[in-house]
Amino acid sequence: MTxxxxxxxxRVLTTRRIEGLADGIFAFAMTLLILSLGxxxxxxxxxxxxxxxxxxxxxxxxxxxxxxxxxxxIHHIQGxxxxxxxxxxxxxxxxxxxxxxxxxxxxxxxxxxxxxMAAELVFGINMFLLGVCFCANWTYATWGRRLVDKNLTHxxxxxxxxxxxxxxxxxxxxxxVVLFVPRYGLYTYLLIPVIxxxxxxxxx
Amino acid sequence: MTxxxxxxxxRVLTTRRIEGLADGIFAFAMTLLILSLGxxxxxxxxxxxxxxxxxxxxxxxxxxxxxxxxxxxIHHIQGxxxxxxxxxxxxxxxxxxxxxxxxxxxxxxxxxxxxxMAAELVFGINMFLLGVCFCANWTYATWGRRLVDKNLTHxxxxxxxxxxxxxxxxxxxxxxVVLFVPRYGLYTYLLIPVIxxxxxxxxx
Amino acid sequence: MTxxxxxxxxRVLTTRRIEGLADGIFAFAMTLLILSLGxxxxxxxxxxxxxxxxxxxxxxxxxxxxxxxxxxxIHHIQGxxxxxxxxxxxxxxxxxxxxxxxxxxxxxxxxxxxxxMAAELVFGINMFLLGVCFCANWTYATWGRRLVDKNLTHxxxxxxxxxxxxxxxxxxxxxxVVLFVPRYGLYTYLLIPVIxxxxxxxxx
Amino acid sequence: MTxxxxxxxxRVLTTRRIEGLADGIFAFAMTLLILSLGxxxxxxxxxxxxxxxxxxxxxxxxxxxxxxxxxxxIHHIQGxxxxxxxxxxxxxxxxxxxxxxxxxxxxxxxxxxxxxMAAELVFGINMFLLGVCFCANWTYATWGRRLVDKNLTHxxxxxxxxxxxxxxxxxxxxxxVVLFVPRYGLYTYLLIPVIxxxxxxxxx
Numbered sequence: 001m002t003x004x005x006x007x008x009x010x011r012v013l014t015t016r017r018i019e020g021l022a023d024g025i026f027a028f029a030m031t032l033l034i035l036s037l038g039x040x041x042x043x044x045x046x047x048x049x050x051x052x053x054x055x056x057x058x059x060x061x062x063x064x065x066x067x068x069x070x071x072x073x074i075h076h077i078q079g080x081x082x083x084x085x086x087x088x089x090x091x092x093x094x095x096x097x098x099x100x101x102x103x104x105x106x107x108x109x110x111x112x113x114x115x116x117m118a119a120e121l122v123f124g125i126n127m128f129l130l131g132v133c134f135c136a137n138w139t140y141a142t143w144g145r146r147l148v149d150k151n152l153t154h155x156x157x158x159x160x161x162x163x164x165x166x167x168x169x170x171x172x173x174x175x176x177v178v179l180f181v182p183r184y185g186l187y188t189y190l191l192i193p194v195i196x197x198x199x200x201x202x203x204x
Numbered sequence: 205m206t207x208x209x210x211x212x213x214x215r216v217l218t219t220r221r222i223e224g225l226a227d228g229i230f231a232f233a234m235t236l237l238i239l240s241l242g243x244x245x246x247x248x249x250x251x252x253x254x255x256x257x258x259x260x261x262x263x264x265x266x267x268x269x270x271x272x273x274x275x276x277x278i279h280h281i282q283g284x285x286x287x288x289x290x291x292x293x294x295x296x297x298x299x300x301x302x303x304x305x306x307x308x309x310x311x312x313x314x315x316x317x318x319x320x321m322a323a324e325l326v327f328g329i330n331m332f333l334l335g336v337c338f339c340a341n342w343t344y345a346t347w348g349r350r351l352v353d354k355n356l357t358h359x360x361x362x363x364x365x366x367x368x369x370x371x372x373x374x375x376x377x378x379x380x381v382v383l384f385v386p387r388y389g390l391y392t393y394l395l396i397p398v399i400x401x402x403x404x405x406x407x408x
Numbered sequence: 409m410t411x412x413x414x415x416x417x418x419r420v421l422t423t424r425r426i427e428g429l430a431d432g433i434f435a436f437a438m439t440l441l442i443l444s445l446g447x448x449x450x451x452x453x454x455x456x457x458x459x460x461x462x463x464x465x466x467x468x469x470x471x472x473x474x475x476x477x478x479x480x481x482i483h484h485i486q487g488x489x490x491x492x493x494x495x496x497x498x499x500x501x502x503x504x505x506x507x508x509x510x511x512x513x514x515x516x517x518x519x520x521x522x523x524x525m526a527a528e529l530v531f532g533i534n535m536f537l538l539g540v541c542f543c544a545n546w547t548y549a550t551w552g553r554r555l556v557d558k559n560l561t562h563x564x565x566x567x568x569x570x571x572x573x574x575x576x577x578x579x580x581x582x583x584x585v586v587l588f589v590p591r592y593g594l595y596t597y598l599l600i601p602v603i604x605x606x607x608x609x610x611x612x
Numbered sequence: 613m614t615x616x617x618x619x620x621x622x623r624v625l626t627t628r629r630i631e632g633l634a635d636g637i638f639a640f641a642m643t644l645l646i647l648s649l650g651x652x653x654x655x656x657x658x659x660x661x662x663x664x665x666x667x668x669x670x671x672x673x674x675x676x677x678x679x680x681x682x683x684x685x686i687h688h689i690q691g692x693x694x695x696x697x698x699x700x701x702x703x704x705x706x707x708x709x710x711x712x713x714x715x716x717x718x719x720x721x722x723x724x725x726x727x728x729m730a731a732e733l734v735f736g737i738n739m740f741l742l743g744v745c746f747c748a749n750w751t752y753a754t755w756g757r758r759l760v761d762k763n764l765t766h767x768x769x770x771x772x773x774x775x776x777x778x779x780x781x782x783x784x785x786x787x788x789v790v791l792f793v794p795r796y797g798l799y800t801y802l803l804i805p806v807i808x809x810x811x812x813x814x815x816x
Contacts, residue, residue, distance in 0.1 A: 023633060031640040034641075047734070048730045066706070132648065
């Protein structure tokens with residue numbers, strides 16, 4: 001009985017359950033992205049011409065898929081360290097998942113309104129808020145080692161902050177780039193997997 | 205052999221299996237909600253204007269997502285206490301999941317027919333029936349401690365009834381509010397997570 | 409090494425994996441059914457009138473959801489007894505899942521073409537073939553106790569055949585009923601959960 | 613601590629997690645294929661005539677479903693042997709899953725643009741790249757027994773290469789066949805399950 005005390009008086013929700021929901025939502029959102037792909041009209045034009053003229057669509061789709069994959073990986077790395085959960089932590093995760101399910105929609109916008117800078121800014125805001133959720137998740141869980149192992153080193157906590165901060169920072173940079181280089185700003189997001197693979201980002 | 209007797213003579217369905225199906229359906233319904241978002245027409249208008257004029261759509265989507273998350277949390281809290289299952293319990297859960305999959309549809313109605321009070325009433329009926337299913341699930345399982353630990357305290361059972369009763373009650377209140385304050389009645393549902401987070405609602 | 413021999417020389421696929429895929433596909437198909445619901449046109453008519461005129465749509469959706477739930481339950485009951493798998497068993501399951509994913513489509517047809525007898529017959533053929541797959545799955549697995557416990561009683565095997573035979577039989581009856589009572593033939597399928605809940609169908 | 617060293621200094625992602633994501637995406641992609649089925653227009657024509665005229669659509673759908681099932685089986689067979697993971701392996705899998713989610717889209721193209729050879733070539737390229745990902749996955753994991761059991765026999769590794777090479781090879785053959793026998797080239801893909809079921813392909 002004293003064991004379960006920190007989880008909220010019989011209202012027990014384990015991190016494993018949250019991870020199950022998150023895995024399902026990530027898998028569905030990544031698959032649903034495919035609905036963003038679609039050709040206008042009446043199936044009569046020359047298909048190769050249509051595809052070549054739609055490279056922008058495929059590249060938006062591929063970037064969104066890659067970003068969701070990166071977020072999924074980070075979510076699992078965080079989940080490996082976070083051992084407990086509480087109500088606030090559950091809600092941080094739910095809001096995070098809400099922005100995950102929003103990605104197919106904002107990707108759609110970036111494709112359908114590719115001639116408007118606003119579409120890429122909306123996509124950027126989605127990514128920025130998703131990144132903020134990840135930072136909040138890590139900070140909340142490690143603050144005073146609230147939900148993590150009491151022996152987790154300070155260095156590990158700082159390394160986690162550094163890794164998570166990359167997400168909203170790159171989103172801000174991408175939004176600035178979009179102002180000057182419309183239609184190509186989304187390439188900026190590819191910096192996220194690149195930076196995260198640097199050895200000094202991966203040190204514990 | 206005598207162990208399995210209560211589960212129906214060789215027809216064994218475990219609570220773990222039902223939870224697996226429920227997790228899949230919840231995750232999928234929460235992701236499918238995104239299909240409710242969509243702009244009419246021809247991708248030519250100014251995107252920022254379109255988005256600002258569609259705040260109602262985003263707020264309906266966010267409320268539905270939040271409510272499904274709340275239902276998912278309650279489902280898991282119930283699932284933690286309910287240890288066995290039988291045919292009636294399985295069917296209560298299946299009807300519950302049917303109303304879960306209905307949420308993306310009634311959310312869609314509330315968005316597309318936002319000028320008609322009926323749309324919010326239909327959404328309310330969906331939420332009300334979902335809440336009734338949760339009450340039925342808990343009452344059926346705890347009646348005579350049918351599917352729960354024989355040592356579960358009376359206080360815990362009553363606390364569970366109190367928590368589950370919040371769902372259909374708020375749905376009724378929201379439907380009444382809609383009659384007087386159309387378009388804003390859905391805010392009422394946000395009382396559900398608020399009330400459930402009160403300390404006296406969380407006591408076992 | 410000798411243990412794994414029957415599963416095909418290092419090509420090991422466990423029943424747990426097949427159940428995982430099946431659970432995912434059942435959950436998605438049950439949720440995707442909601443896409444069958446939809447009102448024609450321009451969101452201007454009176455919503456209550458539209459809903460009342462569409463009762464046929466909701467009742468088709470509810471029947472399909474219920475049938476998929478029944479099939480999911482039977483699949484799990486079978487999965488509880490079937491302990492091993494082999495290539496033929498995997499393919500019977502894959503073809504079965506193919507007909508499961510077809511249900512949202514044939515439900516859609518039954519709704520969109522509700523004035524044509526053919527739509528209900530196509531739905532019936534889908535259910536019939538699904539039932540045949542279940543019979544095949546059980547017969548293949550229990551033939552010579554191929555994939556089940558060597559000590560499974562003959563009575564249990566026969567009871568399983570009896571239970572599975574209900575599915576295609578009712579589908580045939582429903583198709584005949586449709587010829588004479590168009591638009592109401594689908595009610596016949598509700599006999600499936602009713603018959604399966606009879607005590608003499610549940611004896612091992 | 614020394615145990616976890618090879619998985620990347622605290623950034624731990626297990627093969628079980630990747631399999632979970634893959635299972636979700638496979639199940640979802642296989643179910644989403646159903647959205648490729650759809651009849652044009654206004655629900656007024658004779659349904660039987662429409663269905664008979666659409667046999668091409670159903671056969672494309674069935675082939676795509678079967679191929680995804682084959683890929684899912686091979687993915688699990690590989691996953692059974694691959695015991696560890698690293699960053700490159702994760703990304704090979706993510707790119708593989710990207711092509712899996714692309715299948716409903718390219719199937720759609722093959723159906724909507726069935727009068728253009730290009731549609732079947734695009735489908736072929738999708739299958740070819742998917743096959744290449746599987747070859748890459750196996751080769752990377754077994755190279756110097758990087759991610760597999762150190763005692764895995766050379767014969768097993770070669771057998772795996774042989775099995776995986778079937779996928780892109782058949783895709784190339786199918787693309788050549790399409791050039792000469794348009795509309796029927798997709799049948800070639802059925803060679804994949806046929807060849808893989810040959811006894812000499814299944815030897816370890």
